[in-house]
Amino acid sequence: MTDTTLTPSRLWKRMTLEQRQRAAHAFWQDPEATDDQAQAALLIAQQKKFRAKTVISLDVDRKARHLASLASLPETIAARALVTYHLAEQRPLMGAFLDALGIAHENGLIKGDGIRPDAAKVGPAVAKISKQFPADDVRIYLDTLRCQDPETWGGLP
Numbered sequence: 001m002t003d004t005t006l007t008p009s010r011l012w013k014r015m016t017l018e019q020r021q022r023a024a025h026a027f028w029q030d031p032e033a034t035d036d037q038a039q040a041a042l043l044i045a046q047q048k049k050f051r052a053k054t055v056i057s058l059d060v061d062r063k064a065r066h067l068a069s070l071a072s073l074p075e076t077i078a079a080r081a082l083v084t085y086h087l088a089e090q091r092p093l094m095g096a097f098l099d100a101l102g103i104a105h106e107n108g109l110i111k112g113d114g115i116r117p118d119a120a121k122v123g124p125a126v127a128k129i130s131k132q133f134p135a136d137d138v139r140i141y142l143d144t145l146r147c148q149d150p151e152t153w154g155g156l157p
Helices: 007-013 017-029 034-048 054-056 058-071 075-089 089-102 121-132 134-146
Strands: none
Touching: 007 075, 007 134, 017 058, 017 075, 034 054, 034 058, 034 075, 034 134, 054 075, 075 089, 075 134, 089 134, 121 134
């Protein structure tokens, strides 16, 4: 039996090249991701037959293109890329979804811990953001929530 659990690396594989490039760009610009960036530089160097020093010296756009071209990423790098992508580019989507759920947030980030969505509001909230935002963006956002916290967000459609 194969494991079909949604993981950040499996979600990365499902993303379009353009989505992966946007996520990779956000990843390389995150000042808090230095350890993951070093690991990503080593991965790119191995895959592309470069020296790690060469990869590290590339500009953000070139590093992003190289990272996005990798179909498979370690879980930690994929997870970081997904989170930084949403924080950098999808805050309006995140905020609209949380507003529709009635969850207090600050620019798309939930205020407080242990907040759980009202199951009766989830379907209508998903329908609302699906009308406002591109379907691929909504799908990636909802899948990212499921990956990050399956207990809280496992009931998303």
